Amino acid sequence: MPRVIDLADDASCSLAECAEALGEQGFDPLDEESLHHGAKWLRRLGNNAEFLGDLLVKNLASRHREEDGDQAYGPQSIVLSSHRGDCFLRANIWPAKDDPLLTASGRSSFLYDMAHDHNFHFLTLGYFGPGYWSDYYEFDYSEVSGFAGEPVNLIPKGRQRLEPGKLMLYRAHHDVHRQLPADAMSVSINVMHTNPIMGWLDQYRFDVEAGTIGGIVNSGSTEAFLRIAVAMGGEEALDMAERFAVSHPSDRMRLTAFGALASAQVDATSRDSVWARAERSGSRLVLMEAKARRMALA
Numbered sequence: 001m002p003r004v005i006d007l008a009d010d011a012s013c014s015l016a017e018c019a020e021a022l023g024e025q026g027f028d029p030l031d032e033e034s035l036h037h038g039a040k041w042l043r044r045l046g047n048n049a050e051f052l053g054d055l056l057v058k059n060l061a062s063r064h065r066e067e068d069g070d071q072a073y074g075p076q077s078i079v080l081s082s083h084r085g086d087c088f089l090r091a092n093i094w095p096a097k098d099d100p101l102l103t104a105s106g107r108s109s110f111l112y113d114m115a116h117d118h119n120f121h122f123l124t125l126g127y128f129g130p131g132y133w134s135d136y137y138e139f140d141y142s143e144v145s146g147f148a149g150e151p152v153n154l155i156p157k158g159r160q161r162l163e164p165g166k167l168m169l170y171r172a173h174h175d176v177h178r179q180l181p182a183d184a185m186s187v188s189i190n191v192m193h194t195n196p197i198m199g200w201l202d203q204y205r206f207d208v209e210a211g212t213i214g215g216i217v218n219s220g221s222t223e224a225f226l227r228i229a230v231a232m233g234g235e236e237a238l239d240m241a242e243r244f245a246v247s248h249p250s251d252r253m254r255l256t257a258f259g260a261l262a263s264a265q266v267d268a269t270s271r272d273s274v275w276a277r278a279e280r281s282g283s284r285l286v287l288m289e290a291k292a293r294r295m296a297l298a
Helices: 015-025 032-046 051-061 100-105 196-200 221-231 235-247 251-263 268-278 284-297
Strands: 077-079 087-094 122-128 133-138 155-161 167-170 175-180 186-193 204-207 212-216
Touching (some): 015 032, 015 087, 032 186, 235 251, 251 268
Antiparallel strands (some): 087 186, 122 167, 122 186, 133 155, 133 175
16 A cells, blocks of 8 residues: 555645745655655645645636636546646545535546556545545556456555644555545645656556556557548658557557558458557567457457
8 A cells, every 4th residue: 555654744734835846856755864854744744734725716806817727627526736857746636425516527537446557656645524445455567467457466455544743655566445435534745756658668557456557547648649630631641650569669659550550441350450550569468458349349
């Protein structure tokens, strides 16, 4: 399960002070000194009980006309600071099971009930409310290829809650959790580690009951652009898809390329031919997914 960090610090700081401190030194979760530095400043920000409410009220009052360029908003996440070096700050809102927001949007909109890992490290702190629950597991990323239905050894680590003030490090490709709704509306704040290679590292959802990988849940703009380019036609797009299918360093991108080429075919026989070629690509991920696509065609 995520590493619990027992760090006592009664000091508090502003959002700007926390972002500046992290930006100056960076955040490397694999380095103990850097990890301690990031945890200390997240703890201090968490000790400031007013900063997030004040920020939201300010932006609501101004209708975001004077919104800080460092901040961005989504239905659940609030990006609190821009990327500075290798990290940024974020807040996440976790509605309770009977909250109208959850009732209207559905549990899946907030990733509740979906067991998943992460392709990045991040620190999290219970900031407001009782905190969400999680069933925790661990797995060995190096042992899996990533195709849907692949058996995976998920080691159960029990159920815990991100209680107020609890500080944890989620480790990329190691910690898996299946989140459950908080008992009341809750908020967590995070220090998110970023890395240019992150987008090419797969993030999985898991079928805990079956003990298998349910699928890859992350994809990048490059994959979407390739699918669109091939769908719109043109020899150049098809040539690029062929090259990506054969030699791209990312297995996920190679699978996308084969999928784009298959979708460009006019009949099932031609699509089957593309997936038959994919089976000989040399990638176990592509091989197993290609077999599944051929079975679906049959």
